[in-house]
Amino acid sequence: MKAEVSDKSFLEFLPVSLFGGVMGLCGLSFCWRLAEKSWGIHPYFSNAAGVLAVLCFLILFVAYVIKIFRYPKLVIAEANHPVQICFFATFIVCLLLIPGITLPYLPVFSKVIWSAGALMIFIFALHVLRKWLDNKQQPESAMPIWILPVVGTLDVPVVGYHIGIPGVKEICLMFFGIGVLFGIILIVVVISRLFFQAPIPPELQATLLILTGPFALAYTGYIEIQGNQDIASATMFYFNIFLFLLISGKIMLLPISCPFKVSWWSVSFPLTAITVTCFHYANFSHYYIHKLMAGGMILLTTTVIIYLLFQTFFKISTRTFVPLTPSKS
Secondary structure, three states: OEEEEEOOOOHHHHHHHHHHHHHHHHHHHHHHHHHHHHHHHOOHHHHHHHEEEEHHHHHHHHHHHHHHHOHHHHHHHHHOOHHHHHHHHHHHHHHHHHHHHOOOOOHHHHHHHHHHHHHHHHHHHHEEEEHHHHHHOHHOOOHHHHHHHHHHHHHHHHHOOOOOOOOHHHHHHHHHHHHHHHHHHHHHOOOOOOOOOOOOHHHHHHHHHHHHHHHHHHHHHHEEEEOOOOHHHHHHHHHHHHHHHHHHHHHOOHHHOOOHHHHHHHHHHHHHHHHHHHHHHHHHHHHHHHHHHHHHHHHHHHHHHHHHHHHHHHHHOOOOOOOOEEEEE
């Protein structure tokens, strides 16, 4: 007879990828900030999402530091894995996004955290890309999460242009160039793998939406640099909407075909990034359809993130968050 029991504690299982949920909450705060400005309403929703993002980040940060000291071998194994290492970018990106929430209240602290995040993502992206170049990679190991270190560099300008540090524009331009060009290269590699290799496992299907991240962030960064809409930004916007429609069809079936997994959180930040692009595009457009798109996307994004929060807290409260492994009894 077999019984389902967990052979890991919560700390042993705690994956660094859970910081992706904090990224999603930060993105949700930014989305609602744009919506509230566009619709002329009080910033209740953006403030609530921002506070929740900061609280979740602090809790996860403390928990993961404890894991590092208690289970260093597990953390080292995660860092040495050719695919899982990419998830460490989620923690660094949080350092780049959190200042966007705390800047009005803690300007000096926010500038320090953002600067540390920018330096860390530069070193991390350099390390990961160098590691891939120095070691032969198997085609089937090319997963959407490979893009995370590159997406991290494109997150630098999101808050960077508003951080108020001397020379920040050149810093943002550098990261923008790195992220856009390497993003295109890695998207081609990953899509080629999806075409010619076996399908990725069901539990990782949600990570497909990460493929929309580079173009969404590139569009937002380009608008920050240019200050207006042109054919290049419109091309990025419409291509990314098409890519989102192409991928989202598979992801919508996940709740039916696959039990809740931590990897589902990987849809949260790309959704918020796409929503932000819709609001920016609507601000430049006189067509009502773009305003409807922005409203529809923020409704979808908010609903998905609330669902993910509910599932996560429910799994933790019922002690079913840690995956169960079969054992004989």
